[in-house]
Amino acid sequence: MxxxxxxxxxxxxxxxxxxxxxxxxxxxxxxxxxxxxxxxxxxxxxxxxxxxxxxxxxxxxxxxxxxxxxxxxxxxxxGTGALIESLAALDAGRSPLDGFEITAAPGDRSAVHVLPHGIFDRLLLNGFTAEVWTKPGIGAETVRARAGSGxxxxxxxxxxxxxxxxxxxxxxxxxxxxxxxxxxxxxxxxxxxxxxxxxxxxxxxxxxxxxxxxxxxxxxxxxxxxxxxxxxxxxxxxxxxxxxxxxxxxxxxxxxxxxxxxxxxxxxxxxxxxxxLGGVSPTIVLPGQWSEADLRFQAEHLATQRLHNNGYNCVASQVAIVSADWPQKEKFLAELRAAFDRAPERPAYYPGSENRVANARKEYPRAQRVGPNNDRTLVLGISPSKDEPALREEYFSPVFGVTELPGTGPEFLRAAVDVSNEEFVGTLGVNIIAHPKTLRQLGAALDKAIADLRYGTVAINAWTGVGYLTARASWGAFPGHTLDDVQSGIGVVHNALLIDDPERTVVRGPFRPAPRSITRGEFTLAPKPPWFVTNRTAATTGRLLAYFSAAPGWSKLPAIFASALRG
Known part of the structure; x- marks a missing residue:
C-alpha cells in the first residue's frame, strides 16, 4: 500500500x-x-x-x-557480521582496524588490507584481495585512531x-x-x-x-x-x-x-x-600475449561486467579501452562478441531498458545486434571523446562499446588512464585487465596508474563489483564532487570497518581461473567466479555461500568447492 x-x-x-x-x-x-x-x-x-x-x-x-x-x-x-565485529571492538576500547594490516600506498596514502580476512576468505576467495586507500597525508596510526565514524x-x-x-x-x-x-x-x-x-x-x-x-x-x-x-x-x-x-x-x-x-x-x-549515482565505467584492456583460453575467459569476464543483472548496475562496465596496435585485438573482439552471444537470455525487467537500447542504436546505426534474441548491442569504433554518447550517457541496459587507443606498454596505459579520467562521465569504478607478465613489466607504472585513476573502486583482473560485495571495503564515488557537479555521488557506504577517510578501494583478482591458473604459474585456487554470467552452477554456489556466511563451518566447504569447480 x-x-x-x-x-x-x-x-x-x-x-x-x-x-x-x-x-x-x-x-x-x-x-x-x-x-x-x-x-x-x-x-x-x-x-x-x-x-x-x-x-x-x-x-x-x-x-x-x-x-x-x-x-x-x-x-x-x-555486512552485518562485519559491523558487529567493529562495534564489539569499539565497545572494548579498541579500533575496528586492530588486526588489519596497514601499509603505505602511492601518493602518501595508507592502504588498509580488508580482503582476505581470516582463513575462510583465503580459501573461498583465493587469489582475490582488496585494500581501502585513504586520502593522501593520513598515516597508519591516524587511520586506526579515527576508525569508528559515528x-x-x-x-x-x-x-x-x-x-x-x-x-x-x-x-x-x-x-x-x-x-x-x-x-x-x-x-x-x-x-x-x-x-x-x-x-x-x-x-x-x-x-x-x-x-x-x-x-x-x-x-x-x-x-x-x-x-x-x-x-x-x-x-x-x-x-x-x-x-x-x-x-x-x-x-x-x-x-x-x-x-x-x-x-x-x-x-x-x-x-x-x-x-x-553510477556513471559510465571503463575497462582498460592492456595488450599482451594471451592464450586462446585467456582470450575466451577474459571476453566472458568483460561480458559479465556488462551483462550481470542485464546491465542494470551502476558500476556495469560500458566501454572497453583496447590497444589499436595489439596483434590479438581482432581475436579478442571476436571472442567478446561470442561471449555476448552465448550468455543466457533474460528479460528486460528494468523500466525504460528497451528505449535506452533503441536510443543507443539510433546514435550508433552500425552497432551490432548480439545475444540469443539480438537484444544486446555491441558498438565498435567509438571515438575516445567526451562528445561520444557512449562515454557520457549511462545506458543502464545491455549496450556495450569499444574504443581504441594507439600504443602498447606504459604509453598505452598512460593514455587509457587520461581518457578514463577526462572523457568518461562518472567516477564510481574502473577495471583493468592484463596478463600477469604485463603487470610485472609495468611495475611502478601500474602503481602510478592506480593512484592516478580518479575512481572510487579500481579493480585489476577483477570486476569492481567485487568491491561492492566486500563488506569491509568502502563503496562510492571518488571524493571531491559537489552538489552542482555530482558525477557519481558524494560520500561512501558499506565500509564496515568504519574507516574515517577512505578515498578508494583497490581490488585485485587472478587473470586465469583454477585449475588453469595453477598450471600457468599464478597458484590461485579460485575457479570461474559465481558472478560470471556464464557460470553453470552459480545458483547453487551462491546459495551455499550465503548460508555459509551466516554460519561458517569447515563441514560446509566441500559442497561449496564442488559446486564452484563445476561452474
Whole structure:
C-alpha cells in the first residue's frame, strides 16, 4: 500500500522519538540488534531470492538465480557480521582496524588490507584481495585512531535520515540503511523503489528488531512520497541511490527552473545529502600475449561486467579501452562478441531498458545486434571523446562499446588512464585487465596508474563489483564532487570497518581461473567466479555461500568447492 501524508507524518514522528532512544542505546546492544538482523536475513534468504527472481522474470532453474543470492542476502549477511565485529571492538576500547594490516600506498596514502580476512576468505576467495586507500597525508596510526565514524560518539542524536532505495540490486537499500544507523548514527525512513515493493514483507521480517524499537520505518510509493519525505521538516539528512538527474531534481528542483538553480548552485534542499549515482565505467584492456583460453575467459569476464543483472548496475562496465596496435585485438573482439552471444537470455525487467537500447542504436546505426534474441548491442569504433554518447550517457541496459587507443606498454596505459579520467562521465569504478607478465613489466607504472585513476573502486583482473560485495571495503564515488557537479555521488557506504577517510578501494583478482591458473604459474585456487554470467552452477554456489556466511563451518566447504569447480 502506498504511503500517505498521514503515514509519512506518523513514521517521521515515531523516528524522531526513536532517534533519542538510538542515542541512548549502547554499542553492545546495537551489536545484538545487528545479530538479530543477521540471523533473520539468513532465515528469510530463500523467500528474498524467490521474490527477486519473480521481479526479474528469471526462470527458477536458471544459473542466473545465483546473482540474486550473491547480490541479495549474501552481502547483507556479511555486512552485518562485519559491523558487529567493529562495534564489539569499539565497545572494548579498541579500533575496528586492530588486526588489519596497514601499509603505505602511492601518493602518501595508507592502504588498509580488508580482503582476505581470516582463513575462510583465503580459501573461498583465493587469489582475490582488496585494500581501502585513504586520502593522501593520513598515516597508519591516524587511520586506526579515527576508525569508528559515528559509532565513536554513539550518544549523539543525529536525527532522522531518509534513504531512497534503489530498484536494481536488492541489497542496496538494506546496506544503505545499516550504514546510516551505524556509521552516521541516524535512524532511518527507507522509501523503497516501486520495483522492490514485493520485497516489503521480507524486509519487514528481516528488520523487525529495528522497526519494533522505532529505529526504522519502511515506506512505499512513487516520486511524490519520496518528495514528501525528503522535504519533511523533521528529516535531518538524505541518502539516495539512483541517477544524477534524480539527484539534481531533489537538490535543485525539476525542469528549467531547477537547471537554472543548478547553474547558479543555489540548492532548494536545505539539508545534507549523500548519494551513489553510477556513471559510465571503463575497462582498460592492456595488450599482451594471451592464450586462446585467456582470450575466451577474459571476453566472458568483460561480458559479465556488462551483462550481470542485464546491465542494470551502476558500476556495469560500458566501454572497453583496447590497444589499436595489439596483434590479438581482432581475436579478442571476436571472442567478446561470442561471449555476448552465448550468455543466457533474460528479460528486460528494468523500466525504460528497451528505449535506452533503441536510443543507443539510433546514435550508433552500425552497432551490432548480439545475444540469443539480438537484444544486446555491441558498438565498435567509438571515438575516445567526451562528445561520444557512449562515454557520457549511462545506458543502464545491455549496450556495450569499444574504443581504441594507439600504443602498447606504459604509453598505452598512460593514455587509457587520461581518457578514463577526462572523457568518461562518472567516477564510481574502473577495471583493468592484463596478463600477469604485463603487470610485472609495468611495475611502478601500474602503481602510478592506480593512484592516478580518479575512481572510487579500481579493480585489476577483477570486476569492481567485487568491491561492492566486500563488506569491509568502502563503496562510492571518488571524493571531491559537489552538489552542482555530482558525477557519481558524494560520500561512501558499506565500509564496515568504519574507516574515517577512505578515498578508494583497490581490488585485485587472478587473470586465469583454477585449475588453469595453477598450471600457468599464478597458484590461485579460485575457479570461474559465481558472478560470471556464464557460470553453470552459480545458483547453487551462491546459495551455499550465503548460508555459509551466516554460519561458517569447515563441514560446509566441500559442497561449496564442488559446486564452484563445476561452474
Amino acid at each position: 502506498t504511503s500517505t501524508a498521514t503515514t509519512i507524518d506518523a513514521a517521521i514522528e515515531a523516528l524522531t522519538e526513536g532517534a533519542v532512544r538510538w542515542a541512548a542505546t549502547p554499542l553492545a546492544e546495537r551489536g545484538l540488534l545487528l545479530r538479530q538482523v543477521h540471523d533473520l536475513t539468513a532465515r528469510h534468504a530463500q523467500d528474498w531470492v524467490d521474490i527477486a527472481v519473480d521481479i526479474k522474470g528469471l526462470p527458477k532453474d536458471s544459473p542466473l538465480v545465483g546473482e540474486e543470492w550473491v547480490s541479495g542476502p549474501y552481502p547483507v549477511i556479511t 559509532a565513536r560518539t554513539p550518544a549523539r542524536d543525529s536525527g532522522v535520515a531518509v534513504v531512497l532505495g534503489a530498484g536494481n540490486i536488492f541489497s542496496i537499500p538494506p546496506l544503505d540503511l545499516l550504514y546510516q544507523l551505524i556509521a552516521d548514527n541516524r535512524v532511518v525512513a527507507l522509501k523503497l523503489n516501486p520495483i522492490t515493493d514485493p520485497l516489503l514483507p521480507v524486509f519487514e521480517r528481516i528488520f523487525a528488531p529495528l522497526i519494533e524499537r522505532g529505529f526504522l520505518r519502511i515506506l512505499t510509493g512513487g516520486a511524490e512520497v519520496g518528495t514528501a519525505l525528503v522535504n519533511h521538516p523533521d528529516v535531518t539528512s538524505v541518502h539516495m541511490t539512483g541517477s544524477s538527474n534524480t539527484h539534481d531534481a531533489i537538490v535543485f528542483g525539476p525542469g528549467a527552473e531547477g537547471a537554472r538553480r543548478r547553474a547558479a548552485n543555489t540548492p532548494l534542499l536545505a539539508k545534507p545529502i549523500t548519494s551513489e
